[in-house]
Amino acid sequence: MFEVDAVFTRLVGALLRAIMIIIVVLTPSLLLPGTTAEGAQMATLVALAFATIILFEYGAKCPSLIEFRDAPPINRIRAVALFLMLFGLSVISGSTHDGSTFSMVVTALGYVVGQALDFPYSPLRIIVTNLPADVDPTMAAQIQAMAGLAILLTLISLFLFATLLRLGNWPNRGSSFNVWINLPTFDPTAGGDVVKRLSRDGRVNIIFGIFAPFVIPVVAVMAASQLQVSILRSPQTMVWAITIWMFLPLSLIVRGQAMLRVARMIRSRRARLMAGVDINASGSVLSSSAA
Structure with missing residues (x-):
């Protein structure tokens, strides 16, 4: 039971960190006016890539x-x-x-x-x-x-x-x-x-x-x-x-x-x-x- 709780806590923490890194990377796109669709898509892809790395790194033992x-x-x-x-x-x-x-x-x-x-x-x-x-x-x-x-x-x-x-x-x-x-x-x-x-x-x-x-x-x-x-x-x-x-x-x-x-x-x-x-x-x- 203790091991299951530790794994669940680690996964939740990794998910929260992944969401936070998405917000950080998308900050300029959200604040700056005149952001093009191509620029927004590129920023989203970069944010998702970093979030995936964070999720696997902090989710793994x-x-x-x-x-x-x-x-x-x-x-x-x-x-x-x-x-x-x-x-x-x-x-x-x-x-x-x-x-x-x-x-x-x-x-x-x-x-x-x-x-x-x-x-x-x-x-x-x-x-x-x-x-x-x-x-x-x-x-x-x-x-x-x-x-x-x-x-x-x-x-x-x-x-x-x-x-x-x-x-x-x-x-x-x-x-x-x-x-x-x-x-x-x-x-x-x-x-x-x-x-x-x-x-x-x-x-x-x-x-x-x-x-x-x-x-x-x-x-x-x-x-x-x-x-x-x-x-x-x-x-x-x-x-x-x-x-x-x-x-x-x-x-x-x-x-x-x-x-x-x-x-x-x-x-x-x-x-x-x-x-x-x-x-x-x-x-x-x-x-x-x-x-």
Whole structure:
């Protein structure tokens, strides 16, 4: 009976997560005006594909792709950050047609942050300098506001996860941390010390996450020029491009922090085990001497 209840709870949770990911992916299509039928169909297919992956990953007893499934709230933070980015950028992109107080406040917030972060060699300056020369000033200001809001949400998410690491003692929640379940793509038996490999992979993820905001705009501009595709013509494409520009670094840095935390946990566990072995060995020596 207990096993049946656990399976039912897992399936219900997987179904709810699948529905939530559908809502997240369809957010720009639902909020932005002028969405074409082809664009809506494409967004629906992408949403269903992601929902299917989520359903199978969280519904199965052992995942194969999704990491930290049983170590919340790391995936929840990333999912909420993705939704807020898509929602906020869609509101800013549609503010020219909406004109509501809420859209004006969100746009003003993004623009203020964008102005504050528009300094030489900043990721936002790279976005601004790579805009076409004939872009409309209103469009340029809108893109700056969208980029500023995306950076703000990324920084808030990183600060929140770092705080949870420090204060919430993540991922210790009264139960053991299963490396195989939470890191299905990491093979502990591949060779070498597990702690060193986790520390190395964590640092590499953080380094890539730091440099990604500087590299992604250049790669996107080169790809758009080669494919002769204009990102600025479609509001949905622009929203997704800026979201990926910040969400990918966020995911990499959070993953790196989590892997470094797991490495420290394993190192501490080894130290406690070694201390226990030393104490037992000392006790055995004393007993032999007394005899």
